[in-house]
Amino acid sequence: xxxxxxxxxxxxxxxxxxxxxxxxxxxxxxxxxxxxxxxxxxxxxxxxxxxxxxxxxxxxxxxxxxx
Amino acid sequence: xxxxxxxxxxxxxxxxxxxxxxxxxxxxxxxxxxxxxxxxxxxxxxxxxxxxxxxxxxxxxxxxxxx
Amino acid sequence: xxxxxxxxxxxxxxxxxxxxxxxxxxxxxxxxxxxxxxxxxxxxxxxxxxxxxxxxxxxxxxxxxxx
Amino acid sequence: xxxxxxxxxxxxxxxxxxxxxxxxxxxxxxxxxxxxxxxxxxxxxxxxxxxxxxxxxxxxxxxxxxx
Amino acid sequence: xxxxxxxxxxxxxxxxxxxxxxxxxxxxxxxxxxxxxxxxxxxxxxxxxxxxxxxxxxxxxxxxxxx
Amino acid sequence: xxxxxxxxxxxxxxxxxxxxxxxxxxxxxxxxxxxxxxxxxxxxxxxxxxxxxxxxxxxxxxxxxxx
Numbered sequence: 265x266x267x268x269x270x271x272x273x274x275x276x277x278x279x280x281x282x283x284x285x286x287x288x289x290x291x292x293x294x295x296x297x298x299x300x301x302x303x304x305x306x307x308x309x310x311x312x313x314x315x316x317x318x319x320x321x322x323x324x325x326x327x328x329x330x331x
Numbered sequence: 332x333x334x335x336x337x338x339x340x341x342x343x344x345x346x347x348x349x350x351x352x353x354x355x356x357x358x359x360x361x362x363x364x365x366x367x368x369x370x371x372x373x374x375x376x377x378x379x380x381x382x383x384x385x386x387x388x389x390x391x392x393x394x395x396x397x398x
Numbered sequence: 399x400x401x402x403x404x405x406x407x408x409x410x411x412x413x414x415x416x417x418x419x420x421x422x423x424x425x426x427x428x429x430x431x432x433x434x435x436x437x438x439x440x441x442x443x444x445x446x447x448x449x450x451x452x453x454x455x456x457x458x459x460x461x462x463x464x465x
Numbered sequence: 466x467x468x469x470x471x472x473x474x475x476x477x478x479x480x481x482x483x484x485x486x487x488x489x490x491x492x493x494x495x496x497x498x499x500x501x502x503x504x505x506x507x508x509x510x511x512x513x514x515x516x517x518x519x520x521x522x523x524x525x526x527x528x529x530x531x532x
Numbered sequence: 533x534x535x536x537x538x539x540x541x542x543x544x545x546x547x548x549x550x551x552x553x554x555x556x557x558x559x560x561x562x563x564x565x566x567x568x569x570x571x572x573x574x575x576x577x578x579x580x581x582x583x584x585x586x587x588x589x590x591x592x593x594x595x596x597x598x599x
Numbered sequence: 600x601x602x603x604x605x606x607x608x609x610x611x612x613x614x615x616x617x618x619x620x621x622x623x624x625x626x627x628x629x630x631x632x633x634x635x636x637x638x639x640x641x642x643x644x645x646x647x648x649x650x651x652x653x654x655x656x657x658x659x660x661x662x663x664x665x666x
Contacts (some may be wrong), residue, residue: 265586266345267401267439268557269537271508279381284564286384289536292556296549297540303586304379305401305439307338312515314480316509318533318564318571322480332452332601334640335423336403339431346523348430353518355426356402363404363418370452371600372640373518374472383504385399385437406641413582413590418587440585441539448614451621451641456614466653467575468535470604471625473632482631489627490603495618498607503651506535506573519600519638546659550617554652575606599617 266293267304274310282308301311332370333360338350341377349375400427400436407457408444414443466504467494474524475511483509533571534561542578542589550576600638601628608658609645617643 268289286306293299313323337358353373360366380390402423420440427433447457468491487507494500514524536557554574561567582590603624621641628634648658 265439265541265591267441267539267592269539271398271535271537272561272567273533277565281564282381282384285560286389287387288560288564289557290384290554292560294539296552296556297545299540301386301484303437304385305399307378307401308382309382310377310382311508311510314483315511316533317483317491317506317509319502320488320491322484322487323533327390332407332450332457332640333403334642336405338401338403339427339433342400344431349515349518351430353427354521355430356423357518357521359419359422359426360406363415363422366406366409368520370600370638371519374512374602375516375518376512377516383399387476390399398529401538416582416585417590420590422620424585424588431564435587438586441579442583443579444583445642445644448617449643449645451617451625452639453644454622456618456624458661466573466608466658467552468575468606470600470606472604473634474600478632485631486627489631490624492633493623493627494607494621497623498612498617500607500626504571506533515601524600550649550652553655554657555655558652558655569654573655575646576650576652577646578650 266297266299266305268293268304268306269309270306271309271311273294273313273316275313275327277308333364333372335360335371335373336376337373338378340377340380340383342380342394344375344377351363400431400433400439402405402427402438402440403443404440404444405445407447407450407459409447411442467498467500469505469507470510472510472512474514476514476528478509478511513523516522517524517528534565534567534573536561536574537577538574538577539577541581541594543581543596545576545578548550601632601634601640601655603639603641604644605641606644606646608648608651610648610662612643612645
């Protein structure tokens, strides 16, 4: 009965990537813990880079420097 | 001082349904635990069906098969 | 496919109360949103009163004044 | 390695306010716990007033009465 | 900068299993999203079977029937 | 009506530190967003270093190398 919450910045995660994240984490629950896929939930939460901070800064600012 | 977080798929939850969820869960805290409604928070989080996986699949795909 | 997270202070929640919270919130998902109980998760999180703050204070301090 | 999640109602939080929340909570982790800012995450979650309940009511209704 | 929260029932998850979950989900973030491991957090939350409900029931009761 | 969730590793956070975290984050909500302390919740979650991963590793392993 696992519940996996994946929180990432909202920077163009594609539908194929979402499917890969869901498949991969569910498979991990099966392989590592012997859990049943039918009761494994995966929720992906895409957060605006303005709303995510690290090292005192918004990710938006970090990304601008990286460009 | 309870905090209740309700996470559901974003499939047309109406305002009346949100009110019912808020009233119902708050009442439950009062009835079962004797909590005070004034300090009972209920937060509803509506998640895109692309971002919710169960049984290796996006809910979007499950819904398409159900139609 | 709802996921309900109930966070309360750890002040002697009994097993019967936990069952009532699980039943009550699951029933609410069925009644209000037409969800299936088989894919409705309820997780109860009991938090030490030292670790919960409201109005600048630990709940521990609030409880001591209430006694 | 702290992770701070700030959930507030979505009522016009400005970018400057987000920066202040990120800076302030990160500084608190440094000052109080001696944590490293480089591994301190702050995530701000803005919730619609329709989706936040307190005292049996949506915040939307509370705000209307306050006006 | 992903943050992954894994919530499972507290049924004897070993230290080796925890390491596998951390490695596996971090690798997934690298492979699927091109994220940096240094800023990928994985948090595992073990929940008592009394505190997890599914289908109106505590997992404790489900486990007892399965034995 | 803010809700702040602080997740840190469980490495001897003292009661005085918890009070400082609660006071500091609540004050931030007042100063930055004009929120009311009476409806500001702060919850501190202490996570075992075995259950927190960063850079493919448990924090436990990182701490052992740091010693």
